[in-house]
Amino acid sequence: xxxxxxxxxAWLGTFGSVAAYAAWxxxxxxxxxxxxxxxxxxxx
Amino acid sequence: MTIDGTLSPSGAxxxxxxxxxxxxxxxxxxxxxxxxxxxxxxxxxxxLWITPPDAQLxxxxxxxxxxxxxxxxxxxxxxITAVGSxxxxxxxxxxxxxxxxxxxxxxxxxxxxxxxxGMLWGRITWGVFWRWEPRLTTTTVLFLTYLGYLAVRxxxxxxxxxxxxxxxxxxxxxxxxxxxxxxxxxxxxxxQEKTIFGTVDPEMQGTQLFTAYLGLTVxxxxxxxLLIHRFRLAWLTERAQERSLDEAIAERRAEGSAS
Numbered sequence: 270x271x272x273x274x275x276x277x278x279a280w281l282g283t284f285g286s287v288a289a290y291a292a293w294x295x296x297x298x299x300x301x302x303x304x305x306x307x308x309x310x311x312x313x
Numbered sequence: 314m315t316i317d318g319t320l321s322p323s324g325a326x327x328x329x330x331x332x333x334x335x336x337x338x339x340x341x342x343x344x345x346x347x348x349x350x351x352x353x354x355x356x357x358x359x360x361l362w363i364t365p366p367d368a369q370l371x372x373x374x375x376x377x378x379x380x381x382x383x384x385x386x387x388x389x390x391x392x393i394t395a396v397g398s399x400x401x402x403x404x405x406x407x408x409x410x411x412x413x414x415x416x417x418x419x420x421x422x423x424x425x426x427x428x429x430x431g432m433l434w435g436r437i438t439w440g441v442f443w444r445w446e447p448r449l450t451t452t453t454v455l456f457l458t459y460l461g462y463l464a465v466r467x468x469x470x471x472x473x474x475x476x477x478x479x480x481x482x483x484x485x486x487x488x489x490x491x492x493x494x495x496x497x498x499x500x501x502x503x504x505q506e507k508t509i510f511g512t513v514d515p516e517m518q519g520t521q522l523f524t525a526y527l528g529l530t531v532x533x534x535x536x537x538x539l540l541i542h543r544f545r546l547a548w549l550t551e552r553a554q555e556r557s558l559d560e561a562i563a564e565r566r567a568e569g570s571a572s
Contacts (some may be wrong), residue, residue, distance in 0.1 A: 275431075275433045275436065287422070294542045294546050301453055305549050306557065309548075312334060
């Protein structure tokens with residue numbers, strides 16, 4: 270692999286991992302919101 | 314519950330008015346989220362196209378635009394975990410326990426990415442992905458410590474025991490940060506000298522320096538956005554568990570009175 274491949278891997282790996290983690294949190298948050306009472310999910 | 318205006322539920326309930334969000338999003342997170350996206354777009358343009366190659370590092374400096382911000386965000390996350398842990402032991406408040414745990418999880422993600430980017434950089438510069446030299450060894454210890462912190466939190470026990478044990482680990486673990494950070498000064502190794510906290514490469518100027526600080530800013534905003542969402546998810550998970558426990562107790566009582 271040349272330098273460019275390592276650089277692309279670094280950027281894609283970083284943002285891809287953060288995006289996957291963010292999607293996981295948001296999806297789980299939506300699911301959890303469905304079973305929690307309204308007064309426990311009023312964000313300011 | 315009105316401990317914090319941004320992270321936690323307001324508790325100001327208005328019966329009959331359904332305004333509660335169906336997710337962990339709010340106006341604050343939307344602002345932070347869009348700011349992160351714009352910042353990431355700018356970082357990609359500057360980091361991959363506009364900045365010139367470094368005189369010494371060549372094109373590999375573009376990996377450091379990921380490596381340095383992720384480790385900075387991880388350090389901030391671990392420091393928040395320590396502060397949350399101290400506050401939990403003092404106040405015994407669920408807020409601080411969940412904040413510490415949420416921050417630790419994001420810190421572990423950013424630290425794993427730091428190691429990943431460092432390995433790629435090492436492969437180009439040193440010819441190998443990994444060397445057991447001082448900085449990388451202390452980095453491994455730090456990473457494993459926080460993995461242990463997260464593992465301890467998954468042990469089934471009471472919330473108070475979990476909070477107390479993990480708070481002690483969260484406080485002890487943060488001591489590893491200065492050791493890891495100063496490892497390049499204290500012991501002779503392969504890793505280049507520290508590039509954050511006052512010593513962003515002194516050779517850096519112009520767009521390189523701007524991109525380095527842009528990366529730091531973007532990842533700190535991204536961290537804040539993730540932390541708020543992760544904290545709210547932890548909060549909702551606790552409430553959901555309480556609710557299922559209440560339902561199970563009510564079910565048992567109903568069975569008992571029927572028999």
